[in-house]
Amino acid sequence: MSNIPSELKYATSHEWVRLESDGTATIGITEHAQGLLGDMVFVELPDVDDSVSVGDDVAVAESVKAASDIYAPVSGTVVEINEELEDTPELVNSDAFGGGWLFKVKLDDASELENLLDAAGYASSIDED
Amino acid sequence: MTNKTVLHAKHLASGAKMVDFYGWEMPINYGSQIEEHHAVRTDAGMFDVSHMTIVDVQGTDAKVFLRRLVINDVAKLTVPGKALYTGMLNEAGGVIDDLIIYFFSDTNYRLVVNSATREKDLAWMTKQAAGFDITITERPEYGMIAVQGPEAIAKVGTLLSAEERAAVEGMKPFFGVQIGDLFIATTGYTGENGYEIIVPETAAEDFWQKLLDAGVAPCGLGARDTLRLEAGMNLYGLDMDETVSPIAANMAWTISWEPTDRDFIGRDVLTAQKAAGDQPKLVGLVLEEKGVLRSHQVVVTEFGNGEITSGTFSPTLGHSVALARVPRSVKVGDVVEVEMRKKLVKVTVTKPSFVRNGKKVF
Structure with missing residues (x-):
């Protein structure tokens, strides 16, 4: 069973969201998702200042095995991207909930977070996979 | 029904992620397929290939049978232990499988074919064997371990006696020799030096453990695929299948056109394709x-x-x-x-x- 931190919110499409103290949201993919994809070789990220809406395909995680779309779990404006992933995409494998974060969004509507799953909800959603 | 190789428990002990591979539960990786890939390119890695099918073809007609069955000519094999890579075609010139054939004598050959095609291969060989004085014997009582990489030969060497090391030393590519329990061949699927070693099932776990102890990294099917692809080696089912001519699959070099009177299966179709030049x-x-x-x-x-x-x-x-x-x-x-x-x-x-x-x- 992979690690699912209780302080994060989750989308059924395997993104995690962490609400930061400055009101932005950091987004990544879960440990479970990186395990399914295998060794990451490229990560295509959105551009800073891009406007994203819930469900948009905004990034691509490409592993040795497959290319997988990453969907925006919340709406807002991209304020930062994880440039480390350009040279070290394997951070997504080794530290999915930390150094492997993908991008940060300034939220349009913080109440959207309530539509996401908590850790228990995500755990049961991946049990059904 | 999922098959397990004799090394299944060893894979789990090394933390392998197991997947279904054409009915076999096999390791896809032991953590990172990229690290396993680099181990083979820079040091030494090993693969459990016990799922592959070993078939012995023996008998008075073994040579004439194989000269008909495959597109390369086993008559080129005259030194015991020498091997060749080739394809087995259907009547329409499509590739039923690719395989390696080891020569021991004119009445004794060993074939290694893909596991994914095991049943159709055996059925085809049995059908083609009608009228030939041969026996076709599958050898499931063996495991097979491929040890590959620049340090592979040296690391395997540490497990051999001086006498055994002398027997494999300087062995040319595509050669195999029986040393005690082990059949050690200079073949592989990675583009690196190394061995493919056929080992009795009863000795396989012990041999695998000794290789681990000698510092050989266990590698899964994921790394096996990236390594073979970098080496430009075909994977049956992707790069060729029964609808594809060997001429269209970079296998023309495995066709032996001479002597012209050797009537191998698919020859007429390949001859026409070659003349047309349109493959x-x-x-x-x-x-x-x-x-x-x-x-x-x-x-x-x-x-x-x-x-x-x-x-x-x-x-x-x-x-x-x-x-x-x-x-x-x-x-x-x-x-x-x-x-x-x-x-x-x-x-x-x-x-x-x-x-x-x-x-x-x-």
Whole structure:
């Protein structure tokens, strides 16, 4: 069973969201998702200042095995991207909930977070996979 | 019903992630397939290939039977232990399987065929054997371990006695020798030096453990695929199948046209294809920018479309490479386009081989 931190919110499409103290949201993919994809070789990220809406395909995680779309779990404006992933995409494998974060969004509507799953909800959603 | 190799417990003990591979529960990786890939290119790695099918063909007619069955000519094999790579065709000239044949004597050969094609291979061989004085015997009581990489031979050497080491020392490529319990062959599927070792099931776990202790990294099917693709070696079912001529699968070099009176299965079809010159060909494709070429992507060329048969990210090169079947007029050095995720991306055509002995070769 992979690690699912209780302080994060989750989308059924395997993104995690962490609400930061400055009101932005950091987004990544879960440990479970990186395990399914295998060794990451490229990560295509959105551009800073891009406007994203819930469900948009905004990034691509490409592993040795497959290319997988990453969907925006919340709406807002991209304020930062994880440039480390350009040279070290394997951070997504080794530290999915930390150094492997993908991008940060300034939220349009913080109440959207309530539509996401908590850790228990995500755990049961991946049990059904 | 899932088959397990004799090394199944060893894989679990090494933390393998297991997947179903044509009915066999096999390790896909032991953590990181890229690290396993690098272990083989820079040091030594090992693969459990016990799922592969070993078939002994023996009897008075063994030689004449195999000269009919496969496109290469086993009459070229005269030194005991010598092996050749070849294909077995149907009457329409399509590849039923690719295989290695070891020669022991004119009445004794050992074939190693793919596990995914085991049943149809055995059925085809049995059908073709009618009228020949031979026996076809599957040898499931053996395990097989491929040890590959620049340090593979030295590391295997530490497990052998001085006498045994002398027996394998300096063995040329595509050769095998029986040493006690072990059949050690200088074959492989990675483009590196190393051995494929056939070991009795009862001794397989112990031998695997000794290799682990000697510092050989266990490697899964994931690394096996990226290594073979970098080496430009075909994978049956992707790069060729029963609908594909060996001429269209970079296997023409395994066809022995001489002597002209050798009537191998598919010969008339291949002869006509060769005369017509209209078969597509298998080439390499190199993508230097971001992205990974994948099987079944369309290749757009000025001579018509082709298709990627297998593609991957090359851990050695740091970018994507692929094998693709394209119109014969496409040349090495041409720039063609691949349809990737709804965009056309430019790629360069190369010979279908990318890495040998750790080095870029295109």
